[in-house]
Amino acid sequence: MIATIRQRLRPMASEDLEQVLAWRNHEDVRRYMYTQHEIALHEHRQWFERASQDKNRHLLIFENDGAAHGFINIHLIAAGDIADWGFYAAPDAPKGTGRALGQATLQHAFTQIGVHKLCGQALVYNERSIKFHLSLGFHQEGVLREQHFDGQAYHDVVCFGLLAREWRAKS
Numbered sequence: 001m002i003a004t005i006r007q008r009l010r011p012m013a014s015e016d017l018e019q020v021l022a023w024r025n026h027e028d029v030r031r032y033m034y035t036q037h038e039i040a041l042h043e044h045r046q047w048f049e050r051a052s053q054d055k056n057r058h059l060l061i062f063e064n065d066g067a068a069h070g071f072i073n074i075h076l077i078a079a080g081d082i083a084d085w086g087f088y089a090a091p092d093a094p095k096g097t098g099r100a101l102g103q104a105t106l107q108h109a110f111t112q113i114g115v116h117k118l119c120g121q122a123l124v125y126n127e128r129s130i131k132f133h134l135s136l137g138f139h140q141e142g143v144l145r146e147q148h149f150d151g152q153a154y155h156d157v158v159c160f161g162l163l164a165r166e167w168r169a170k171s
Contacts, residue, residue, distance in 0.1 A: 007100050009072065009108050012059035017041070017048055020061075020071050026091045032126045034148055058113060062089075062101040069093040070101040074109055074118075081116040083109065102136045107171075110164045117163050123148060124156040133160040137170050 012020065021044045023029055030036055039047075051057050056077070062070035070089040077084050087105065089097045109115040120138060122129035134140065138160035146154035 006066070007062070007064050007104055009060045009062055009104050012048075012052070012061050012071065014048065016061055016068065017044060019068060020044075023071060023088060023090050028091045029088045032123055032129065034123075036150060058108075060105070060108070062097070062104060064094070064097065064100065069097045072101065072105050074105070074113065074115070076113075076115075077119075081114055082119065083113070083115045083117070084119050084121075085109070086120075098132060099135075102132065106136060106162070106167055110167050115164060117161055120160040122158045122160070124158055130158055136162070137166060138162045139166075 018041070021039060021041060024033070024044075025038045030038070048059075051059055051073070054075075056075060058072075058074040060072040060074070061068050062072060068090070070087060070093060072085065072087045075084045075086075076082070085105065087101060089101055106118070109118050118138075119141075120129075120133050121144075122133065124130075124143070130140075139162065140158060141161045142159045144157040144159060147157040148155045
């Protein structure tokens with residue numbers, strides 16, 4: 001008998017706050033974020049209350065066989081269904097979770113939300129994220145030179161974009 005793995009995206013709920021915060025504060029995740037301090041639970045709750053009320057934000061949890069393994073934030077930023085996305089897999093997620101999370105998110109963004117273009121960014125030293133975006137079919141659209149200051153140094157930000165028609169052509 002062949003086992004099937006059930007993967008899905010679901011809306012983030014308040015019950016997910018502590019788990020998502022633990023992932024976000026983990027050093028392997030935090031070092032690639034624009035905000036690199038450890039976030040307190042009260043700060044995280046305030047963010048969630050604001051973000052979950054924003055009709056242009058889609059806060060999602062990626063599940064594999066009923067277990068939460070990642071977080072996704074899709075934010076509609078411009079007329080014409082242009083959106084930014086941010087994401088992270090749980091630091092202890094099984095190998096392959098990132099790819100599955102990415103594919104599920106693209107499917108959701110382009111078919112459920114109706115996004116025309118999905119945009120992403122990665123700090124230049126986050127080579128895994130850069131390779132990940134390219135492997136999902138994103139095009140590198142530019143580099144914002146010395147765009148991010150982490151308190152000690154300036155870092156370039158690599159920008160990506162994927163159009164719905166490009167995604168459909170590959171799917």
